[in-house]
Amino acid sequence: MIKRFTLYAILNLMCLCSAVSQGIELKWQIGYHKTETAQPAKWMPAVAPGAVQLDVMKGENYKQPWWFADNVRQFDWMEDVYFTYKTSFRKPQLQAGERLFFFSRGIDYQFKIYLNGKQVWEQEGMFTYVDIDLTGDLQDNNELKIVLMPVPKLGFQYEDNPGLYRSNARESAKPAVSYEWDWHPRAVTRGIWDETSLVVRKPVRISDVSVTYTLNEDLTRANIRLDAEGIGFPGNTFKWILKDPQGKTVLEKSGALASGTQGIESVLNAPALWQPNGYGEPNLYTSEFYLTDADHRILEQRTCKVGFRRIRLIMNESAWQARQPMPLTRATAPASLEVNNRRIFAKGSNWVHPEVFVGVVTPERYREQIVLARNAHFNLLRIWGGGIVNKESFFDICDELGILVWQEFPLACNEYPDKPKYLEVLEQEARSIVKRVKKHACLAIWSGGNELFNSWSGMTDQSHALRMLNSICWQLDPQTPFIYTSPVYGIGHGHYIFYDKTIDREVFQWMASAKRTAYTEFGVPGTANIDVLKSFIPANDLFPPKRNTAWEIHHGMGMWREDSWLELPTFEKYFGKPQSLEELVQYSQLLQSEGLKFIYEEARRQKPYCSMALNWCYQEPWPSAANNNLISWPNVVKPAYYHVAAACRPVLASIRVPKFEWREGEDFTCDLFLLNDSYDKIGKAKITVTLQYDETETELMTWECPGTEAFRNIQGPTAHIRIPRMKSNLFTIAVKVEGRSEYNSAYVLLYAGKDVQKRFPPKEYYDFRL
């Protein structure tokens, strides 16, 4: 909620199309106090963007690093106090008509701003830009203060169920995850979390530029429109240039400017389309808009990228035909992404915070993680509603690398109320978010939030927050699909473990019998790599893992369930009690790798009814001991990452095996497939399935595969072998495609029997590159 002490320009500034940053850097100090009006006892240097916790940690010599053992608990007291940021600056030389603004892309979460002791702004919400004209209140020497209120939290907590600390966030638009999750410590962020500076604005200036377009049905023609808003336009002129992905100018317009918004229209024939990863190039055009004076001298310029594409969320193939008993209920919700008139199989992951303290995330951090996603053949990231809406650079990089974005609003696993005050803040935040993010070619889906239609949240289609979000998205960005939450009807979340003792079923079994249109969360946990474990667990606690040590604080044990996320009983069921840290890590990572490989490939085998596979979760915000993630904090790849990447290759040979553990004399069978998510036609192929164990290799079957059409799988015969006696506990089923080794696959399974020797897969298994 914004109280408009200064009514200036805020609405026009929601979506700055790559505004040239002309900011005057500010040097901040920070202090804390118990009441809103009290003065801090002392001031410490502050880093902005950042977080108050990190400033106090340095200023007061807290134990470091903050992520080691239980050091994060040092921050707990900060939730309930006020913080003040303070900075001083001399009034800059302002030319005639120039004005000085304070501009911030994000302050977390509820705050008041004072200039020379006078309140000039008040806001609740971290996603709405702050833009205040300070000119009228300037003195020669100025003091600017930002007073942060204590973090919002409802008063109740379930002492016996710490996971429900998230309820604290139930009446705010603040990401729920920082109140504690089963893979996130309680550490409620606060402070200046995105670019913030003073800005001098000229008397003639652009306040916003946006480029929109409509494509004709067969995508051969774009009607483009540039809307420019600004001040002092009349009497001046513009030039607008559009350059193609190779930098060649394909469109040029110029003319005189009138007041208000300028709508300039043009047509582009045969646009090079923006395609998601795996389906072509993510072509981006560059729009350059120049504000020029009557003599055509450039006064200001705005540049932004434009990707031409059409994205729809359509019914899954064959889902209309799914049989139901009378009385009939509705068909499943559409869950198949169509990009540029072609269905894609959406492969990817659930993106969470790359850092607990989101203010410190840089474009470089985003880039290194998104590049890994691109390299894993991912084309879709679901930005989970428990976390933030990322900074601009995140979307710029996704645009560039062809990664589609499913963006949720900051609601997760809570019953957000129909209360006017909450709805007012959420509306402000949602409008800011939509206006900003809708400009990006990568934006594929809006979603109200995470698991809101499940019992642990308790929201419904009638919840006012969700109807309002749907309406806002419809009003501001009608062409982008909107879903109330994930899962909607037909989509599945879960399971999150290799073996579920309550139903006595392994991942190989529950996943093969599942029938969902999209799997948008599923996981198999594995430990972090040994080096990562050593970086935050005190040496004495490393092995064996115990409760009340860093293993527990870092989510290895007792996370909502007794066994998560180490899953020691499952480990012991297959491998016995772990004898060393090395054994624990290697077998745990084997289970994660084989389990996730099965789920991704099975989801693809279920195409076309199934259209999507996104594991829970991609990375993590601090180092966990064991977790469902593929990448450890800060950016360390776990072995499962490589196996998932292999399972997401556009074309591969794949088998469905009925279970993980085998014994001598059992009849082993596996169903053979050639999976094709690409739009290439795949020719004839000779595919051989072999059993590799001890030092032996036995052929099960050769399939003369006739090839397959674009975007179609083909199922082959079922291979069989009677399991022989083996000496060691792991064996491999290898699937080889003659002359196309890039389609090969391999699956490591478990042999159980008397006097079996424990072995690990070779080193390459844990650092696997195709």
Add this chain to the structure above:
Amino acid sequence: MIKRFTLYAILNLMCLCSAVSQGIELKWQIGYHKTETAQPAKWMPAVAPGAVQLDVMKGENYKQPWWFADNVRQFDWMEDVYFTYKTSFRKPQLQAGERLFFFSRGIDYQFKIYLNGKQVWEQEGMFTYVDIDLTGDLQDNNELKIVLMPVPKLGFQYEDNPGLYRSNARESAKPAVSYEWDWHPRAVTRGIWDETSLVVRKPVRISDVSVTYTLNEDLTRANIRLDAEGIGFPGNTFKWILKDPQGKTVLEKSGALASGTQGIESVLNAPALWQPNGYGEPNLYTSEFYLTDADHRILEQRTCKVGFRRIRLIMNESAWQARQPMPLTRATAPASLEVNNRRIFAKGSNWVHPEVFVGVVTPERYREQIVLARNAHFNLLRIWGGGIVNKESFFDICDELGILVWQEFPLACNEYPDKPKYLEVLEQEARSIVKRVKKHACLAIWSGGNELFNSWSGMTDQSHALRMLNSICWQLDPQTPFIYTSPVYGIGHGHYIFYDKTIDREVFQWMASAKRTAYTEFGVPGTANIDVLKSFIPANDLFPPKRNTAWEIHHGMGMWREDSWLELPTFEKYFGKPQSLEELVQYSQLLQSEGLKFIYEEARRQKPYCSMALNWCYQEPWPSAANNNLISWPNVVKPAYYHVAAACRPVLASIRVPKFEWREGEDFTCDLFLLNDSYDKIGKAKITVTLQYDETETELMTWECPGTEAFRNIQGPTAHIRIPRMKSNLFTIAVKVEGRSEYNSAYVLLYAGKDVQKRFPPKEYYDFRL
């Protein structure tokens, strides 16, 4: 879509709060022509409101009555021609500042209006009021013309599947039903269909009054707000009086008026709440707003009814706990109506057109049918999206009689496209509909339309029409629940027959194993009464029923399926070939009565998981030979009506029987319940179950029922008897409650065996009153 040749006042006039009708009646003539600009060859008298078909029928001496045999086919040619309404009037005496308007509450469907040869209006859409200031174009003698375009229809029809004629309506906001349904002839209505007149408006006048309120959480206090819009307000005064249901003034305010909208606020403590039928009185307050001059003389007055109530659509009890396999999808959508903080069990029916030619429907027609609904203990009518949004008097009567209304927009069983032109018309119509209907206490649910999320429609949550309707309802009427369509997830539609040979199951079986949160369409067909049949079937064709006679034209045979709606194979399965019209009608009506009784009672037995039962359908727009309806056209009660009314009593004893047909020696069982939908606590009761056959009565069981809490059923023991040999083919299970005969129930079942004599139930069965 409105083209604004006259930009006047249309938006302000969407919702007239019981405007005093000061209309100048017009005498219309009508003619038809093949091109838009051609002149009719002749003019005939026209009745308005009415329909062009009825005027031509009279003017050109068509065979009458139009509903007899296949006379309705005489109208077919009219779809593709233009019609013009014409009227003349002398310019009335206008006092200083007065203006003359042409005002219509509805013209069906696409038209242009000319005054003295000059086009003054153009509109597509029958639900948006027309309001045109004619003053500037008036001459002494004036001619007003309304030119109707041919009916909108897409060019394709499936010749082999006549039911799909409805596709003709796929790109318009015209009710789809008139393009033909399995119980509605093709007869596409057109013409002036609601009140239409000239109106003289004073220089000082009210253009709209609306009364809104918010209730506190426990409903003990209403903050009321009256908004008045008008012209010439400054310098004048107002008086506002609110009278309670007994006519006593409970609130009075007066003051000076400023320009623009006047928002007048007040508070009412302990409002007498509007309660739906079966849950208390439908209390209505009366708001009287007087526009007065500086000397407090009354210039104009507006009166409207206000019912204070809170309606929510909430999760069904226990639905959050329903078990699902992993991966989990969402929980069911909420389908339980809560009125004034209490859940109700919603009982009712699907309302269709009371007339093919909706223009002729009068308040009296509405009232007689709504009174019957009230008498049947109904509290909810679903206004099916294949038909119209009813005239104002419909909602007034529902307000008065405590009947909740589920109002659908005019979309049904089609894939309405994401096309801008269609969406523009739909938006205009939806805004008009919402602004008008939201003022009524009876309005409980908005719905996008009928069966849009099923394969035969092919729309989804992403369809632009539905997202737009949701957004419009959210913007204009956020407190009223909105669902995209019926069924949404968890709600069921079907079945529509007593016995389904494709699954070999009777209504008793499929319904008992169903598990839906709400049954919002279900049916069992029965023939019309003999007198009704004789009114439209030529005597020679009455028996036996044959194809290509009035039996078929009037939906008895070959309606989408070979057997609907006579269902002769089902009839013959139980009763053999019908020997007479009397036998056909009586057994058919027996099947309908017992089948519907079972479904309503079973839905109630499934409470609390189930919360709603609405049969398909309530009435019909012309006489059908056989149909799922309860009331034959024009208003003749079928026997099933009485049995449904009995099944909907707030409290009754009820049994679940496993099947309809029994043989000697079989073990008959039935589960016994005492059903209570009221908020009364029911005391101890002695309940006896007996078998009545031939002249014998045998007791199966007596249950000493301990009584039951408010709004809770109680299940008793299961009764048993071995079926004895019987002489006649029908027997009865009677359930009697000692001292509370109003809770008694009886069920007629079939006995099959050798030499069994056919009998009918007694006369009272077909004219049953409790």
